[in-house]
Amino acid sequence: xxxxxxxxxxxxxxxxxxxxxxxxxxxxxxxxxxxxxxxxxxxxxxxxxxxxxxxxxxxxxxxxxxxxxxxxxxxxxxxxxxxxxxxxxxxxxxxxxxxxxxxxxxxxxxxxxxxxxxxxxxxxxxxxxxxxxxxxxxxxxxxxxxxxxxxxxxxxxxxxxxxxxxxxxxxxxxxxxxxxxxxxxxxxxxxxxxxxxxxxxxxxxxxxxxxxxxxxxxxxxxxxxxxxxxxxxxxxxxxxxxxxxxxxxxxxxxxxxxxxxxxxxxxxxxxxxxxxxxxxxxxxxxxxxxxxxxxxxxxxxxxxxxxxxxxxxxxxxxxxxxxxxxxxxxxxxxxxxxxxxxxxxxxxxxxxxxxxxxxxxxxxxxxxxxxxxxxxxxxxxxxxxxxxxxxxxxxxxxxxxxxxxxxxxxxxxxxxxxxxxxxxxxxxxxxxxxxxxxxxxxxxxxxxxxxxxxxxxxxxxxxxxxxxxxxxxxxxxxxxxxxxxxxxxxxxxxxxxxxxxxxxxxxxxxxxxxxxxxxxxxxxxxxxxxxxxxxxxxxxxxxxxxxxxxxxxxxxxxxxxxxxxxxxxxxxxxxxxxxxxxxxxxxxxxxxxxxxxxxxxxxxxxxxxxxxxxxxxxxxxxxxxxxxxxxxxxxxxxxxxxxxxxxxxxxxxxxxxxxxxxxxxxxx
Numbered sequence: 001x002x003x004x005x006x007x008x009x010x011x012x013x014x015x016x017x018x019x020x021x022x023x024x025x026x027x028x029x030x031x032x033x034x035x036x037x038x039x040x041x042x043x044x045x046x047x048x049x050x051x052x053x054x055x056x057x058x059x060x061x062x063x064x065x066x067x068x069x070x071x072x073x074x075x076x077x078x079x080x081x082x083x084x085x086x087x088x089x090x091x092x093x094x095x096x097x098x099x100x101x102x103x104x105x106x107x108x109x110x111x112x113x114x115x116x117x118x119x120x121x122x123x124x125x126x127x128x129x130x131x132x133x134x135x136x137x138x139x140x141x142x143x144x145x146x147x148x149x150x151x152x153x154x155x156x157x158x159x160x161x162x163x164x165x166x167x168x169x170x171x172x173x174x175x176x177x178x179x180x181x182x183x184x185x186x187x188x189x190x191x192x193x194x195x196x197x198x199x200x201x202x203x204x205x206x207x208x209x210x211x212x213x214x215x216x217x218x219x220x221x222x223x224x225x226x227x228x229x230x231x232x233x234x235x236x237x238x239x240x241x242x243x244x245x246x247x248x249x250x251x252x253x254x255x256x257x258x259x260x261x262x263x264x265x266x267x268x269x270x271x272x273x274x275x276x277x278x279x280x281x282x283x284x285x286x287x288x289x290x291x292x293x294x295x296x297x298x299x300x301x302x303x304x305x306x307x308x309x310x311x312x313x314x315x316x317x318x319x320x321x322x323x324x325x326x327x328x329x330x331x332x333x334x335x336x337x338x339x340x341x342x343x344x345x346x347x348x349x350x351x352x353x354x355x356x357x358x359x360x361x362x363x364x365x366x367x368x369x370x371x372x373x374x375x376x377x378x379x380x381x382x383x384x385x386x387x388x389x390x391x392x393x394x395x396x397x398x399x400x401x402x403x404x405x406x407x408x409x410x411x412x413x414x415x416x417x418x419x420x421x422x423x424x425x426x427x428x429x430x431x432x433x434x435x436x437x438x439x440x441x442x443x444x445x446x447x448x449x450x451x452x453x454x455x456x457x458x459x460x461x462x463x464x465x466x467x468x469x470x471x472x473x474x475x476x477x478x479x480x481x482x483x484x485x486x487x488x489x490x491x492x493x494x495x496x497x498x499x500x501x502x503x504x505x506x507x508x509x510x511x512x513x514x515x516x517x518x519x520x521x522x523x524x525x526x527x528x529x530x531x532x533x534x535x536x537x538x539x540x541x542x543x544x545x546x547x548x549x550x551x552x553x554x555x556x557x558x559x560x561x562x563x564x565x566x567x568x569x570x571x572x573x574x575x576x577x578x579x580x581x582x583x584x585x586x587x588x589x590x591x592x593x594x595x596x597x598x599x600x601x602x603x604x605x606x607x608x609x610x611x612x613x614x615x616x617x618x619x620x621x622x623x624x625x626x627x628x629x630x631x632x633x634x635x636x637x638x639x640x641x642x643x644x645x646x647x648x649x650x651x652x653x654x655x656x657x658x659x660x661x662x663x664x665x666x667x668x
Contacts, residue, residue: 006030006092010164016123020082020165027085033058035088042074044084046099048389049237054422055382058099060084063111063136066104076120079110086156094155104141105152108133123165127172130157134174143179150174197461203452204462206444211286213442217293218407221421222429222438224286224293225400229456231260231279231286233463236423236456238263240400241390244291244298247284248272258283263390290399297402297418301395304377305385311373314415325358325366334372336412344412379404381420388420395420423456430454475566563619566641572627573634581627585620588613 008026010019028039038044046056059066060074060083075083083106087099096102110120112133118124130153137149154174160166199207207230211223228239241263250257258280259272275283303312313321317334320326326334331349332341349355349367353375357365387393387400395401400421404414407425419425431437431453439445439452446452467476562568563584570577592613598606619640626638 006032006089008089008163016165016167017121019163020078020123023089023163023165024081024085027088030088030092032088032092035084039084042080043071048383049097054424056098058087058103060103061107063107063140066107067140075107075110076114079106079113079120079122082122083110086159090155090159101145101149102152102156104137104149105133105156108136108140108149109153109156111136122160125157125160125166127168130172130174134176138176147176147178150176197455197458198465199454199458199462200446200452202444202446203439203454206439206442206452207454209444210438210442211282214289216409217402218409218429219438219441220289220293221402221407222426224289225426226454226456226459227282227286228260229459230463231275231283232262232273233460233467234262234273235265235460236426237389238265240421240423240426241387241393242287242290242399243393243397244294244399245397246399247287250274260287263393287399293406294399294401297406298396298398300403300416300418301385301401304380305394305396309377311376312416317415320369323369325360326369326372327364327366331367331372334416335376335414337415338412341412376416379417383420388422427456430456563616563623566639569637569639570623570627572632572636572638578624578627581620581624585617585624588617588620592617 008023029036042060044058046058049056059071061071062073062075112129113120116129133153134150138146157172161168211227214220214223225239246261248259257274259274262273264270300312328342328345329339332345333339355367355371360366385394387395387398401418404417404419405411406413429438431451595606595609595613599610626632
């Protein structure tokens with residue numbers, strides 16, 4: 001984790017207004033969100049979202065203006081400068097992809113200030129005004145969005161109180177109750193909501209049929225892109241950022257497996273995802289189709305990368321390279337390979353792009369080659385030569401590029417220009433919006449005869465459901481889905497209560513508890529207050545620390561192998577737990593020695609036990625090394641992930657990361 005770019009420390013001898021002025025000055029000179037170049041503007045460019053060609057913008061309009069989607073009027077000064085600085089500072093400390101909720105929170109705070117009669121002075125904020133801001137949010141958006149906007153208001157208020165822009169005797173909380181999520185396994189509404197997120201059987205059959213029958217370049221691109229979303233539960237923006245050399249043939253422990261080099265998102269790093277064997281042939285065919293249909297566009301992209309000031313000419317139009325003027329027929333040939341498209345070429349030049357006609361000596365009307373060339377070059381993606389939303393991916397190396405208009409059959413395909421395919425260009429063919437979908441073109445409908453409509457994210461829900469019902473652990477599902485936090489699995493858990501309980505019921509029926517030891521006479525009971533102090537909603541004590549696993553959600557996937565579980569958390573300073581760890585270390589070392597002897601004797605299964613004991617010993621040693629480190633404060637909470645990288649936290653303290661080899665403290 002890199003060091004923070006911005007850090008503001010208020011000066012005790014200054015008044016709140018003076019500290020606020022210094023804060024705005026600090027953020028004005030920052031490179032975050034391009035503040036240094038556009039701080040004076042009231043509409044900011046915020047880059048591109050992954051998989052999108054549309055530029056993100058931040059509009060500092062008032063709450064009233066935002067209701068009618070107007071760009072003006074803007075927030076009043078001095079709140080306007082504070083709002084800009086606040087977005088910059090928070091983006092540095094707690095970055096987000098979209099600034100929409102934070103901007104809405106600031107709009108509500110500014111509106112509440114103005115309604116209070118105290119002007120637009122941020123330093124005049126009180127708990128009552130913040131309560132009004134929350135009520136304004138509730139009136140503006142849905143309950144779910146209002147809850148999240150209120151959370152941003154609370155975050156901003158806490159920052160202002162910490163930096164002494166305002167003064168509260170006690171922390172302010174927004175007080176909104178989190179809306180009931182439709183995640184219950186037993187309610188009728190929840191069951192209906194789960195089904196709405198999953199693709200129908202007819203839709204899945206249609207996807208297979210379209211993938212099999214697609215012949216036109218546009219249909220092959222859409223069906224193959226969708227097929228890859230069924231090979232692994234990835235987001236559509238990740239599929240659109242695949243490179244043409246994304247296939248990986250496994251070796252070693254992955255011998256015979258097929259992987260795809262995925263581009264990560266939402267904090268998950270780029271990685272190779274190993275696909276289920278049943279989907280390997282589908283993935284190979286889909287990638288082959290995408291490479292084939294994108295080849296002409298990549299050739300054009302390569303030309304413009306090497307010749308950024310010269311138009312690409314296909315073979316039939318290469319003789320026009322040295323021409324000074326172009327006739328209407330020449331333009332039709334250059335653009336679409338059709339010299340007879342005179343009306344379309346004239347419309348393109350005169351009405352669409354306002355090119356001037358010139359009269360030759362013989363009376364023929366022509367256009368200057370330079371004007372046509374300049375117009376066509378202006379059609380290149382704004383981020384060229386890189387793909388929008390991915391500066392590291394060149395257009396000539398991407399698969400999600402097609403010649404302009406090639407995705408549709410009702411418009412002429414440009415032979416001299418390409419486009420970077422984005423999210424909307426794909427989903428427009430799924431039938432969600434107006435227009436004929438790819439399913440309708442191939443004659444597929446739902447079983448009841450209605451039109452098929454596909455939400456791209458429903459395929460991700462579907463594969464997560466298969467993983468849940470197939471018995472994958474939470475950690476495995478998170479890794480397979482490209483999630484940084486296992487808790488995000490919950491939104492994709494569509495198992496019914498009967499499906500969740502089935503493994504437990506089966507285990508009990510098979511006598512799972514028959515050989516368990518009888519309960520001990522004496523037990524160390526843990527006061528629930530201790531759990532609340534640690535911020536745990538559901539937890540139990542283990543021999544070595546606390547386990548945060550929520551048994552109401554699913555049974556333990558580790559079978560109480562707590563030391564090798566990511567949900568295991570240890571507290572430094574608990575001598576009893578540390579003694580248990582040291583005893584486990586000694587026992588594991590002995591067991592490892594015996595397992596290695598068995599391995600040398602070529603006993604069946606010994607290699608599996610050697611691997612398990614080595615993993616356990618490494619994790620125990622890693623935990624003990626942290627517990628012995630004097631840089632780690634007593635009371636620190638320690639948890640190891642699958643790669644033994646620790647996350648150490650303490651209440652109101654930033655996470656502290658440790659370098660794995662030396663275990664020396666690194667900057668948070």
